[in-house]
Amino acid sequence: MTDRQILTADADWWRQAAVYQIYPRSFADASGDGLGDLRGIADRVDYLRELGIDAVWLSPFYPSALADGGYDVDDYRDVDPRLGTLEDFDAMLAALHEAGIRVIVDIVPNHTSDRHRWFREALASPKGSKERGRYVFRDGRGEKGEEPPSDWISYFGGPAWEPVGDGQWYLHLFAKEQPDLNWDEPEVNEEFLTTLRFWSDRGVDGFRVDVAQLLLKDIPEDPQQIMSKAEADAIDRTTGEHPFEERPGVHEIYATWREVFDSYDPPRTAVAEAWVSSPEQRARFARQDSLGQSFNFDLLEADFDAEQFRSIIEKNLAISEASGSSTTWVLSNHDVVRHATRYGLDPVAGTGRKGGAQWLLEGGAADAVRADAGLRRARAASMLLMALPGCTYMYQGEELGLHEVGDLDPDSRQDPTFLRNPGVDVGRDGCRVPIPWSRGGASLGFGETDAAPHLPQPEWFASSSVEAEDCDPASTLSLYRRALELRRILQADEELEWLETGAEGVLAFRRPSGWVSVTNFGAEPAPLPEAISESGAELLLSSGPETGEQTPAEVPGEVPGETTLWLRG
Template sequence: MIGSGLEAGSEKHEPETHPQQRKDEKPLSSTTTAAAPTTASGLGTDPHWWRQAAVYQIYPRSFADADGNGIGDLRGITERVDYLQDLGVDAVWLSPFYPSALADGGYDVDDYRDVDPKIGTLEDFDAMIAALHGAGIRLIVDIVPNHTSDRHEWFVEALRSPKGSAARDRYIFRDGAGEAGELPPSDWTSIFGGPAWTRITEPDGTPGQWFLHSFAKEQPDLNWHNREVHEDFLQTLRFWSDRGVDGFRVDVAHGLSKDLPANLPSQAELDATPKDGAHPIWDRDEVHEIYREWRGVFNEYDPPKIGVAEAWVDSARRPKYASAEGLGQAFNFDLLEAGFDAAQFRETVTFNLELAAKSGSSSTWVLSNHDVVRHATRYGLPAKASGEEKAGTNWLLTAGATPELQAESGLRKARAASLFELALPGSAYLYQGEELGLHEVAEIPDADRQDPTFFRSPGLSVGRDGCRVPLPWSSAGQSFGFGEAEAHLPQPEWFSRYSVQAQDAAQDSTLNLYRRALRLRRELQGEDTLEWIELPGAGDSTTEVLAFRRPGGWICVTNFGEQAVPLPAGEVLVSSQPLNSEVLPGETTVWLREH
């Protein structure tokens, strides 16, 4: 089973009873004990808590290191719950924490129902979720259903089993092309670069079949036509839900269902095939049958568990993932991909609010995450001359390229964009370190890099390590307070002035801007709607100014231009830059309570 992967004689901590009661279960008796205190009930049972939640993404290996091995861990998160509570977030999204060889930053999972011993135990997980719930913070965990790792017991069994066996049917194996099967079944390229097929050695030592891996070769794709795969993931969803997890972020949600013909198309033919629900690999209509099953599990709990899809699909197809019968919510990356531009922001917001209405969900807003260049850096680099590349992609830091970073301008725009984002109706997903205004770390020696995109795309991309460098908690000391050992990715000297310690008492720091905005966001929240408004007196600058009104009589105004414009009347609630009483500076956002 996918959740196992234990060596002979080993034991796994599995609670006899669970802190989260399902709707169809009898209450725990007074004589039973749970794996963790029953704290979820203290969060309330509002089934719509997620609609306007501020969710903070933690990349666990780079958040806080409590045991001094240079790698962030679950105890480190538990020790920083007060920080998260003071920041004002409603939930944490925890990136993979499962046993893994880290071929892809933890997204190569060895065991879906355990914790990587390098970052903790199931007991540490229980203590972490109890601390989070005790602080009023819910927990969403990453789940990776498109592929396992090549160290997973299922794949190990498949390698030991013959062609056509039940063990191999859990994955996608094919005979090779050529006279002796020496060529891959197709010329497909993986997302991380290089071939998407890898040949195995059969149990008798001869060259054998090939397996599909849409990403790294250490990440063999699962066969979701196999019922055993379905059942095991349903068990995994219940395993973590019973421990009190509040929801799941679904990695590569659009990739699970595949329909591969006997004669596979070429890569060129694959690229030319519309992704309209019938593509052989991506965004097939039947993937939603899987999520209807998952929804059945989610609804066994009170309140129901939530799901949020990472689905890089045509925007018009996103509502299927966000429907109430499916996962319930889907990531909207459109704002992340937009430039710092008033017209792009308005068009993106309008379109996505309409899209969310079609699914009955709320929109999600994202400016940074573990896969893209941090937005403080994106906004501080020159625009691509062709205008064809997406702002969130890593062309900004391609191998060998050294574009000059306008750090102050980038941070100023990032603060304005973040305050704009936090004013929007819907949920905001924040990435660890953006509340510090961190820039991308570009100066990582090649020998220290870890991301497979760097190794599989030589000379093309430096990969994603630059946004995954461990956080600076203090202004000095070993690893800037991250832990007692050298961090697993090198931290630059300039981290000192961006540290939590450096910003904590500085009233105008980025950290305190986020704290004020998140506190106000909770106080001001109403219906998840907005009304665009035109400001009087802005003159020719109106094309560079966006303003909208939220229920409750407050407005958000962003000046995307470089020149100051008149400051609208009203009580200033928070602003991304210092203000005087008359003008709104360039590249600045302000929230105002209308008189």
């Protein structure tokens, strides 16, 4: 067994980890039913080990009706039978650990599914009962409660309240199949503490906490006193006075979670998905007496632009230093248009939408994407991220350079954001299409039978399959493997020194080990900064076509357009 395969008891492993997000239903299908599963993940452990990651984050694999891709959870302490069993989970976990890969699982605390035993009990119980008290039930307005308690809109579109037939309504900030829990009820937190111990006892290394900022609500019992949507929208969320966004008491809940995490050796990690309105708010989730780390989505929302990247990097490194945590870097995940496509689209003037969102709404026409430029920029941005201090997250398929599948037939789409918002939101299915493993076959190697995958794969996926890229030294897969290998060797302290480039659109920085990253965001070549060209540095890796270099090479005199170079010296 190599050192790479030995998991140590390092309590700080997460601070500069490379984490690979797996959307289980779209990763690998061992059962042949068209849906990815846990045995499929276990079967691909060698691939993950060769990629060079430190951990995987598993999106929900719990029993679910899939009203929201598994984020509508029926039972937090079991596995969806379509994805496997608890025994399959244990076998997958053991295989990943043996390969030196840690495991982070998704926890969804804001809401359950409407099939959860608690919600079924709530519907079968009267108004004012303990069972209904676990959720956010309120009387409706009108003589018989026939109108919703307020005009709030869910994040997925449509009313945020659903009637139950007796004059009461329940709150669902997402789909109606996702009733919000009442975190003022202590039993709710106790239930989740039990769940955290359940998975930690099985050997899980950490938790990703879904919409961590939303748990607490301040909603009067009298519907006449509930503020309107306009009133809520007018509130400055940084004050903590919004009825359900960013209420400061949520950290008292997470302090009890931290006690559970710290009772294990090594302590279990946690990272907050917290879409908050200020850096200071995000830093609170990253404190060591709260969840310990919080997602930084700023680069995910940025253009391929040097000024934006530098500003975001500087801001987030300062935030992480203030909180005592490390920051996280991410360009793609299961909720957004893949960054290879985003970078190949132009922002749409006057629409308030970035190019990717508008492109999806207009049908995702392939000819609108400058695919080569998008992929070239994506490779450069990904290499820059992997050179930064902090934790790098990557989404399955980005290591293959996959583009978004924008032209899915409406009948194939599953995302509730599309189903509830026709013509307004096309949804997130295009980044959740099962990834291709081989050049041919009914599902391009995703499944072991001819069963159609749960979302259709386009023909062009074949050329970006693992089989197609595996032995190609210029492929995006080869780039990621080499970059992750170098990252492991070169990483040191969580420090960064900016270097003067003398050129607009070129960013360069040095890490303490002597590792230098230079990114040219412009389309034309730019001179290599003098501080590097005169230092006798050696070229380690380029995001461009010469990525096949496996040994140090002579340093070029310039940086090609839309390219990142790694050097040492």
